[in-house]
Amino acid sequence: MGPIFKLVAQRIALGLLLLLAVSVLIFVGTQILPGDVAQSILGQSATPQALANLREELGLNDPAHVRYFRWLGGILQGDLGTALSNGQEIGPQIARRLGNTLFLAFWAAVVAVPLAILLGLLAVRYRNRWPDKLISGITLASISLPEFFIGYVLIYFFAVKLRWFPSVATVYDSMSLLEKLNAIALPVAVLTLVVLAHMMRMTRAAILNVMQSAYIETAELKGLSAFNVISRHAFPNAISPIVNVVMINLAYLVVGVVVVEVIFVYPGMGQYLVDHVAKRDVPVVQATGLIFAGVYVGLNLVADIVAIVSNPRLRHPK
Amino acid sequence: MAEEPADTLLDIRNLRIEATVYPPGEKAHDIVIVDDVSLTLEKGRVLGLIGESGAGKSTIGLSAMGYGRGSIRLSGEVWLNGRDILKGGVRELRRLRGKEVTYVSQSAAASFNPAKRLMEQIVEAGLEHGVGTRKELEERAVRLFGELSLPDPETIGRRYPHQVSGGQLQRAMTVMALVPEPDLIIFDEPTTALDVTTQIDVLAAIKKAIRTTGVAAMYITHDLAVVAQVSDEIMVLRHGRKVERNTAENIISNPQEDYTRALVSVRSIEHEQKQPTASPVLTVRGISAAYGNKVQVLKDVSVEVHPGQTLAVVGESGSGKSTLARVITGLLPPSDGEIAFGERTLSRALEDRSKEDLRELQMIYQMADVAMNPRQTVGTIIGRPLEFYFGLRGKKKRARIQELLDEIEMGEGFIDRYPAELSGGQKQRVCIARALAAKPRLIICDEVTSALDPLVADGILKLLLRLQKAEDVAYLFITHDLATVKAIADSIAVMYQGSLVRYGPKNKVLAPPFDDYTDLLLSSVPEMEIGWLERVMANRKMESAGN
Known part of the structure; x- marks a missing residue:
């Protein structure tokens, strides 16, 4: 297990380094935005004396690197700071929002990932025949349409006409799981349609690539059925590219849901971010940016580690 | 259907195999791979x-x-265990495979x-x-x-x-x-x-x-x-x-x-060993080399090549024989040792060598296919060194190309053809002509016949021998095939795990007493004789029992 341990440790260290670099970018990015925090808190009519006092209080007169390390130190201790717009702690607010976003992403992933892989396997099994073309056509169409369009179309049919699901996906803590699932059915469907095509096409391409190998011919000459050849011999060798694209899409489910959350008025991170960008609430924007980056780097890290671990040459060295 | 003899296992009748090919730039068409082949095979044979x-x-x-690879179509009859398997469906085939x-x-x-x-x-x-x-x-x-x-x-x-x-x-x-x-x-x-x-x-x-x-x-x-x-x-x-x-x-x-x-009768070329001359054209002294500073692939190798003669370097995969070629050509600078060409010492790295150094040392590769630009004609490929080293242009260049083509026994029509239009043996001949065009004193031949069919390889070896006599060029011939070595070498270097285990004139290297490795190598070459395998294996068992 020697080399594999070293590789995984290397990956994790790189991930942390990347996250640190992202935190610098976020901090610098929010600093060069126009406007002054003290000004935006106190409004246009503030006296110069009040502004100066508040700046002193918030530590805005300190040099940038001092403020950066103060911010970073707070985050490392679990303190995300205070929202300017309402003076509340950011941590607990974000925790609830993040929980909701992860809830939505989780159920979208539960539907989308197995479906995408199954469709990919089917497309390979019937490649260049009508099931393959149908699957490719539908998924391609769904990825080509903008999310808001799909969202409103689904709302029109399933919420307005058929009245199966609510059009507003509001969830409370007091709801049962089933009620929550009913509430998020439409956003889950939209997210699934959006990420399905990418994952399915990558699965198809990765497996088709493996299908050229000599060991696939060996499997065919053993008299295995076409589906067994694909699932037992092709799929295990296509895992690492598939996991890669799955992870990118999972990250998208968390990070890219802004539009979908706004359409369905879902109380998640995306809406939280959009609200506070509008209010110029810099600490909140910084915190959400960092969390999004953390999710993105983390999931891609998982993909890298799976790729390393799924390689028998690394898992079982000579 | 005719009655099958009881012990017939496989009976292939009038098998015809076709495939559709899609050559670039041409219309897709069918080619016949196997035409009217019949054979029977009894149980246990x-x-x-x-x-x-x-x-x-x-x-x-x-x-x-x-089973047919790709777009292959089978027709005719394939009787296996008393039934024609080409008549059955996919499920039946799957049951027998x-x-x-x-x-x-x-x-x-x-x-x-x-x-x-x-x-x-x-x-x-x-x-x-x-x-x-x-x-x-x-x-x-x-x-x-x-x-x-x-x-x-x-x-x-x-x-x-x-x-x-x-x-x-x-x-x-x-x-x-x-x-x-x-x-x-x-x-x-x-x-x-x-x-x-x-x-x-x-x-x-x-x-x-x-x-x-x-x-x-x-x-x-x-x-x-x-x-x-x-x-x-x-x-x-x-x-x-x-x-x-x-x-x-x-x-x-x-x-x-x-x-x-x-x-x-393939591989029956007779070649008399020539006597070494006073001054070698290439002297390699104490060469060591490693990849990435870690894995040492050559350990203290010293050999000489004499003008107009052939040094064959033999060894199995991983013995370092191709690395030796890379070191001599300067592609891989050695960590230790010296390479002399005639009287002058060659720079270790390729970029420090003069144009004259480059001209006098040419190379021919195993894969003639990938050693030529597929978008250049034979004339352009052979003409390039003529231009580069001798500044030949126009009519003079074309005349010289034709001369070289005649030397490699290819006629007038080839000068405007592309590599894709040539057979494997013809491609290798063009590569030989390209090397000769520089008028080198030494050509390094890296497994030049191993990708070719035996009869074609024979033709290439004969050509190389004839050219050696005519042009007085020396060869450093890298191969894993001992039959080839016997056919063309004047001296032989046997390599094993990066070291020289045996080196000298051909007649001496191929005569007993042998060291263990050379003995193993020589006795492993299959001979055209029924019962050879049993004889060799029996000898080995006796030896290991004796030890």
Whole structure:
């Protein structure tokens, strides 16, 4: 297990380094935005004396690197700071929002990932025949349409006409799981349609690539059925590219849901971010940016580690 | 249908195999790969199929499983165990593949799934067809591992393909083919990709497996000496048609057709060793080299090449022979040692060498295909060194190109052709002409005949010998093939794991007493003689018993 341990440790260290670099970018990015925090808190009519006092209080007169390390130190201790717009702690607010976003992403992933892989396997099994073309056509169409369009179309049919699901996906803590699932059915469907095509096409391409190998011919000459050849011999060798694209899409489910959350008025991170960008609430924007980056780097890290671990040459060295 | 004799296993009648090809820039059209081939195989017998690449041997072998690669179409009749399998559907074919007929491919390394343990793959076909329980099949596999002399038969099945060597994998694939107890095994060039010293072990293992289990086999290869060791009968194929079929004995001792006669007498070039001259053209002194500062691939190698003579560097894969060529050409600067060309010492790195250094030292590669720009004509390819080194232009250049083409026995029509329009042997000839165009004093030939069919390779060797006499050029000839060495060398360097184990004039190197490695290498080269394999293996057993 020697080399594999070293590789995984290397990956994790790189991930942390990347996250640190992202935190610098976020901090610098929010600093060069126009406007002054003290000004935006106190409004246009503030006296110069009040502004100066508040700046002193918030530590805005300190040099940038001092403020950066103060911010970073707070985050490392679990303190995300205070929202300017309402003076509340950011941590607990974000925790609830993040929980909701992860809830939505989780159920979208539960539907989308197995479906995408199954469709990919089917497309390979019937490649260049009508099931393959149908699957490719539908998924391609769904990825080509903008999310808001799909969202409103689904709302029109399933919420307005058929009245199966609510059009507003509001969830409370007091709801049962089933009620929550009913509430998020439409956003889950939209997210699934959006990420399905990418994952399915990558699965198809990765497996088709493996299908050229000599060991696939060996499997065919053993008299295995076409589906067994694909699932037992092709799929295990296509895992690492598939996991890669799955992870990118999972990250998208968390990070890219802004539009979908706004359409369905879902109380998640995306809406939280959009609200506070509008209010110029810099600490909140910084915190959400960092969390999004953390999710993105983390999931891609998982993909890298799976790729390393799924390689028998690394898992079982000579 | 005619009544089958009771012991006929396989009866192929008027087999015709076609494929659709899609050449770039041309219309898709059909080509005939195999035309009107019929053969029968009795239970427990071994039939060798022999021919050069493109003769249709593998395609015929796979047709016994009703299998065609890519867009291949089979027509005719393939009777196996009393039924025509081409008439049955896909399901019926699936039932016989892996049960009645199994397959051993040329490259076991590529044919095992890298993500699964060996045992899992070895018992898979037997489980699929309900030949036995997992336990029974695993026990049979372990027994066969032992019989085929694989190390640790009890535990080797738990390893992954990358954890065992190439020769062991080839034997494991033979075990995989034997475990479902088939009636017929197709061996498709099972030893071609192996070193000679490994080939002999695998060959002995395959022969033993066939003998002890009584399975029938079709053994496909391009090497007549190999197929003569394992087959009862041999069928010679050329251009998808049968040339001749006879017992192995008769094919070797009494071939009827010209083509068979040519195959039997291949590699019979006689070459008298020349005496070394006073001043060598190339002197390599104490060269050591490593890749990435870690793995040392050459250890203190010293050799000389004399003007107008050939030094053959022999060794198995990984012996460092190609690295030696890279060091001499400057592609890989050595960590230690010195290279002298005539009187002058060559710079270690390529970029520090003069144009004259470059001109006098040319190279020919194994893969003529990839050594030429596919978008340049033969004339452009050969003309380039003429322009670069001698500044020839226009008519003069064209005349010189034609002269070179005549030297390599290719006529007027070739100057405007593209590499894709040439055969393998013709491509290699163009590469030779390109090297000659620089008027070098030394040409490094890196495995230049190993990708070619035996008869074509023979032609290339004869050409090289003739050119050596005419142009007084020296060769450093890198090869793993001892028959080639005997045919053209004046002196020989035997390499093993980066070191020189034996070096000197040909007659001395090839005469006893031998060191252990050279002895092993020389005795492993298959000879065109029935019973050679048994003789060698018996000698080895006696030696190891004596020790």
